[in-house]
Amino acid sequence: MTHQPESQTIENGESNCPTESSGCSADLSDVNVSELLTRLDSVATRSLFDVINKILDGSIDKNNGDLPYGVSCLLKKVVRAIERRVAAQAENIQTQNILYKSREEKYQSRLRVLKTLAKGTTEENEVVTNQLQKVKTEKSKIEEQMKIDEQDLAKLLEEKDHNDLEILALKEDLNMTKKTFENLWLELEAHARETKIDMEQKVKELEYLLMGSRDEINDLKAHCAYITQLWKKKEITYKSSLELQSSALQELRMSSKLIKQLVLKTQKSYLEEFNYLGVKLKGVTTAAENYHIVLAENRKLYNEVLDLKGNIRVYCRIRPFLPGQSQKQTTIEYIGENGDLVITNPIKQGKDSRRLFKFNKVFAPTSTQDEVFLDTQPLIRSVLDGYNVCIFAYGQTGSGKTYTMSGPEMSSQADWGVNYRALNDLFCIAENRKSSITYEIGVQMVEIYNEQVRDLLSIDGSQRRLGIWSTTQPNGLAVPEASMHPVRSTPEVLELMTVGSMNRAVGATALNERSSRSHSVLTVHVSGKDAKTGAIMRGNLHLIDLAGSERVERSEAVGDRLKEAQHINKSLSALGDVIFALAQKNSHVPFRNSKLTQILQSSLGGQAKTLMFVQLNPDVESYSETISTLKFAERVSGVELGAARSNKEGRDMKEFMNQLASLKDIITKKDEEIQRLRRDKVNINGEKQGVGSYRYDLASPGRHSIRSPRQNQRTSGGKGTSDLDNCSEYSDKQSESGSQQSIDDFIKVNSLLPSQSNIASRDGTPNISEDVELLGFGEADCDERLSDISDGGLSMGTGTDGSVSSIVEFTMFPEAAKPNENPEKPSGSVSKGPKATPNQTQSRHRLSVLRKPSGASSSSKKPPAGSSSLSSLRTSKRWQ
Numbered sequence: 001m002t003h004q005p006e007s008q009t010i011e012n013g014e015s016n017c018p019t020e021s022s023g024c025s026a027d028l029s030d031v032n033v034s035e036l037l038t039r040l041d042s043v044a045t046r047s048l049f050d051v052i053n054k055i056l057d058g059s060i061d062k063n064n065g066d067l068p069y070g071v072s073c074l075l076k077k078v079v080r081a082i083e084r085r086v087a088a089q090a091e092n093i094q095t096q097n098i099l100y101k102s103r104e105e106k107y108q109s110r111l112r113v114l115k116t117l118a119k120g121t122t123e124e125n126e127v128v129t130n131q132l133q134k135v136k137t138e139k140s141k142i143e144e145q146m147k148i149d150e151q152d153l154a155k156l157l158e159e160k161d162h163n164d165l166e167i168l169a170l171k172e173d174l175n176m177t178k179k180t181f182e183n184l185w186l187e188l189e190a191h192a193r194e195t196k197i198d199m200e201q202k203v204k205e206l207e208y209l210l211m212g213s214r215d216e217i218n219d220l221k222a223h224c225a226y227i228t229q230l231w232k233k234k235e236i237t238y239k240s241s242l243e244l245q246s247s248a249l250q251e252l253r254m255s256s257k258l259i260k261q262l263v264l265k266t267q268k269s270y271l272e273e274f275n276y277l278g279v280k281l282k283g284v285t286t287a288a289e290n291y292h293i294v295l296a297e298n299r300k301l302y303n304e305v306l307d308l309k310g311n312i313r314v315y316c317r318i319r320p321f322l323p324g325q326s327q328k329q330t331t332i333e334y335i336g337e338n339g340d341l342v343i344t345n346p347i348k349q350g351k352d353s354r355r356l357f358k359f360n361k362v363f364a365p366t367s368t369q370d371e372v373f374l375d376t377q378p379l380i381r382s383v384l385d386g387y388n389v390c391i392f393a394y395g396q397t398g399s400g401k402t403y404t405m406s407g408p409e410m411s412s413q414a415d416w417g418v419n420y421r422a423l424n425d426l427f428c429i430a431e432n433r434k435s436s437i438t439y440e441i442g443v444q445m446v447e448i449y450n451e452q453v454r455d456l457l458s459i460d461g462s463q464r465r466l467g468i469w470s471t472t473q474p475n476g477l478a479v480p481e482a483s484m485h486p487v488r489s490t491p492e493v494l495e496l497m498t499v500g501s502m503n504r505a506v507g508a509t510a511l512n513e514r515s516s517r518s519h520s521v522l523t524v525h526v527s528g529k530d531a532k533t534g535a536i537m538r539g540n541l542h543l544i545d546l547a548g549s550e551r552v553e554r555s556e557a558v559g560d561r562l563k564e565a566q567h568i569n570k571s572l573s574a575l576g577d578v579i580f581a582l583a584q585k586n587s588h589v590p591f592r593n594s595k596l597t598q599i600l601q602s603s604l605g606g607q608a609k610t611l612m613f614v615q616l617n618p619d620v621e622s623y624s625e626t627i628s629t630l631k632f633a634e635r636v637s638g639v640e641l642g643a644a645r646s647n648k649e650g651r652d653m654k655e656f657m658n659q660l661a662s663l664k665d666i667i668t669k670k671d672e673e674i675q676r677l678r679r680d681k682v683n684i685n686g687e688k689q690g691v692g693s694y695r696y697d698l699a700s701p702g703r704h705s706i707r708s709p710r711q712n713q714r715t716s717g718g719k720g721t722s723d724l725d726n727c728s729e730y731s732d733k734q735s736e737s738g739s740q741q742s743i744d745d746f747i748k749v750n751s752l753l754p755s756q757s758n759i760a761s762r763d764g765t766p767n768i769s770e771d772v773e774l775l776g777f778g779e780a781d782c783d784e785r786l787s788d789i790s791d792g793g794l795s796m797g798t799g800t801d802g803s804v805s806s807i808v809e810f811t812m813f814p815e816a817a818k819p820n821e822n823p824e825k826p827s828g829s830v831s832k833g834p835k836a837t838p839n840q841t842q843s844r845h846r847l848s849v850l851r852k853p854s855g856a857s858s859s860s861k862k863p864p865a866g867s868s869s870l871s872s873l874r875t876s877k878r879w880q
């Protein structure tokens with residue numbers, strides 16, 4: 001059935017190979033070729049292409065590309081069908097194309113017609129629209145005008161109504177006024193009539209009165225004549241009294257001349273008396289001169305006494321509780337003015353709970369940096385006189401050592417510690433003395449960390465280990481390898497110290513977050529050259545901030561920290577051993593046991609002045625540390641270092657005596673000048689003003705202008721330190737009020753107001769500084785430096801015998817007036833201290849000569865220098 005149409009098509013002459021065709025149809029069974037052939041023209045072209053493809057694929061697979069005949073015929077048919085179809089379609093397209101073209105032309109011509117039409121219509125439209133627009137505008141204008149007219153009309157109507165109302169009201173008013181006026185007119189007419197009648201009556205009355213007053217005028221005329229007569233009489237009386245008064249005046253003139261003569265006489269006698277007083281004054285002046293010399297001697301001797309004293313001073317400072325510690329219990333029970341300190345253990349009961357310690361001074365937690373420095377200042381000043389001074393802070397970690405020595409971090413000037421203030425002070429004095437002494441100041445800063453000495457100010461920033469001199473060098477350089485930095489001002493020092501403290505080894509322990517685990521040693525080298533003699537003085541100031549002294553187990557340190565703590569403890573116990581050996585006066589002092597004691601050798605063993613700050617933490621938890629710190633400090637305070645000695649070169653006694661003699665010459669010359677000036681002044685004042693002028697001078701403020709730098713500081717806000725500004729201010733004041741003026745003032749004060757003695761102030765307390773300044777010693781730049789003059793509280797253990805020297809001693813050392821408190825102690829022997837040097841021997845000799853009272857045995861009243869009086873000095877805690 002399926003092969004029928006195919007065979008028919010082939011037979012229809014479409015193909016010459018029917019057998020192949022059947023074979024072919026058999027091969028393409030799935031394409032349904034026979035069906036295709038029957039409706040070749042109606043099948044889609046795509047299907048025809050599919051058939052071709054399948055035929056070709058089948059032939060490739062089965063016959064290796066050679067098409068069988070049947071298949072070729074089939075293909076031919078299909079291709080022809082496709083060709084026909086394509087040709088038909090091409091014809092179709094051409095016809096359609098022609099159709100489209102004709103249509104297009106048709107539309108184009110229509111479009112042209114329409115365009116022409118549209119053009120004409122648009123122009124007309126525009127004209128009409130414009131006209132319409134104009135008409136509309138006019139219409140709207142007319143409408144608006146009409147609206148306005150309507151409004152105007154309405155307004156006019158309203159106004160008209162209003163005017164009508166007003167006219168009505170006015171008419172009413174007019175009527176009312178008219179009526180009122182008529183009434184008033186009537187009333188006035190009636191009143192005028194009444195008034196006319198009254199006036200006529202009054203005229204009649206006045207005429208009657210005029211008749212009476214003519215009599216009165218006549219009476220008045222008579223009275224006036226009488227008064228004129230009276231005045232004439234009085235004039236005569238006054239004239240006579242005037243004559244009397246002028247004669248009395250002449251008498252008065254005569255008597256005034258007499259009085260003048262009397263006054264002149266009295267004046268003359270007064271001048272004579274004054275001259276007599278002047279003679280007496282000379283005596284007083286001579287006494288003052290002696291006082292002056294004696295005072296200088298005393299000052300010298302006083303310094304020598306201080307030198308002989310030679311103790312280590314111990315100041316105790318208690319740190320306040322830090323912010324946030326207000327609830328903590330304190331171990332501090334009592335702080336005495338005299339240096340007493342009572343420590344209590346609140347945990348213990350009974351008498352064992354309290355312990356008393358005694359130091360040179362105890363600073364309460366409220367003490368300021370300023371107050372602490374005021375008590376340290378005199379010691380520091382000795383450095384400029386060629387002394388070695390050592391100040392160190394000892395105490396457990398966090399007890400305030402760094403605070404006392406350097407001040408808190410980022411501190412203001414008020415918070416500056418001893419270091420900054422000391423250097424500031426040194427610059428200040430050096431500046432004041434520059435006319436006579438040229439100073440050079442240099443600083444070194446090293447730290448001892450794990451028994452290694454390191455330069456904190458090395459120029460190349462290296463942290464190399466430094467060596468130490470085995471023995472103390474004459475130039476005081478214990479660590480010669482450490483870089484030396486010359487300094488000229490406080491800002492330079494501040495900069496260096498900041499660098500130094502930044503380089504300092506800092507670690508953390510359980511006790512203090514930023515605990516310094518090294519000893520820091522700041523050494524200030526001062527060398528001064530005397531412009532006149534060429535002598536050179538060298539002084540060293542060691543400022544030491546020791547590492548924390550707490551026990552190893554308490555700091556909970558391990559590893560490196562433990563090693564550090566062990567080194568610290570070792571060096572501190574070496575320090576203790578040295579101090580103990582010194583206290584025992586052992587022949588061997590183990591300075592070499594630690595780097596710290598090696599560096600401090602010149603300050604502990606030599607002739608140096610030493611001050612130790614014992615720092616305490618008041619917290620009860622630190623009780624045991626506090627007690628061991630205080631015990632250590634107590635042991636230190638018992639050490640005597642021997643006499644402090646100034647490092648002066650080439651200044652022997654002869655030189656001193658020469659200087660003294662030349663100074664005396666100058667003073668004598670000055671005194672002569674003063675005498676001359678005083679005489680001139682007396683003459684001038686006698687002529688011009690009389691004695692009153694002296695009283696005026698006494699009250700003048702000039703006398704108070706001479707002040708010590710310390711007084712100046714106190715009055716200017718109580719600042720403990722003086723910067724260079726203060727220095728210059730101080731020097732200015734000094735130069736303004738020269739010694740001439742001060743001596744002059746002194747003479748006036750002592751001669752004219754003996755009750756206001758300058759020797760002692762009114763309340764009985766000594767006024768040493770003022771005395772010294774009044775005598776021209778206000779500047780510390782005299783023969784002897786005033787570095788230690790403020791140690792005025794020290795006793796010399798002497799009674800007074802009424803001599804000038806005794807008065808001076810009594811004034812300067814009020815405690816000396818007390819009887820010897822320790823009579824058992826043999827007087828006349830230097831009980832402690834090393835063998836006296838020739839200088840000391842001489843000083844002692846001078847001291848005893850000076851003290852010898854006229855006509856009294858020295859041994860009965862006063863012990864000689866260096867005896868019990870000096871012992872009492874040692875126990876006296878009033879070293880300032």
Ligand SMILES: Nc1ncnc2c1ncn2[C@@H]1O[C@H](COP(=O)(O)OP(=O)(O)OP(=O)(O)O)[C@@H](O)[C@H]1O
Binds near residue numbers: 399403404408515548
């Ligand atoms: N007098 C004081 N007034 C106020 N604060 C103080 C005082 N003393 C110490 N402090 C404060 O207590 C803390 C510890 O003080 P500081 O660092 O000086 O102790 P330290 O003994 O030097 O410790 P370290 O051994 O670790 O160096 C700091 O914060 C410091 O500012």
